[in-house]
Amino acid sequence: MGRTKTRIAPGLAKRLAAGVIRDEVERITDAVAKEAKDRAPDTKRWVTTNGPDARPSHRHANGQTIPATVPYQLPKMEYIRKAGDDNRQKAQGPGGWVLRTAVDLADRPRDPQLPIHQRINCGCQSVIVPGVIAAATRALPTRVRGSKVSATVEVVFPRIAEAEFGTNDTPGSHFLSLSGSLVMARRR
Known part of the structure; x- marks a missing residue:
């Protein structure tokens, strides 16, 4: 009867665990991005109709x-x-x-x-343009550093922080943070 020994590389267990966790984090991140797209506010566009005579x-x-x-x-x-x-x-x-x-x-x-x-x-007119912010919403690639896994959902659009968090004059819609909360609540 023979006997074999092998050495497991240091940190292998952590790396394997990070890989399993990475898959789960990617699923959650994709779900948050989809929910955020569904909840994203419409946009509006200012249209000047008087041409050169407009103020x-x-x-x-x-x-x-x-x-x-x-x-x-x-x-x-x-x-x-x-x-x-x-x-x-x-x-x-x-x-x-x-x-x-x-x-x-x-x-x-x-x-x-x-x-x-x-x-x-x-x-002038204000025209509602749906879907523009949803199209600007995306899940960034999941990052693994050692045993840490991180992911981000981002929206790149003018004045999106005001839409999310509000200002002194307007309340925020909190569509991104609400999306994360709803996805995590469904997972419980």
């Missing part, structure tokens, strides 16, 4: 596509009087509307929250 802030906002749960950002406008209209403005030249770096927030064109010069006679 400067609305031309600037044209095409702005953001999560439907957050407000549009329109540059604040200030009217500068023509040169000579008063002593403060002598160096300003011909006068007219000037865009500022601060913003006015609007849920939609003609939003009552906007200053009157931003909303009166506005012909």
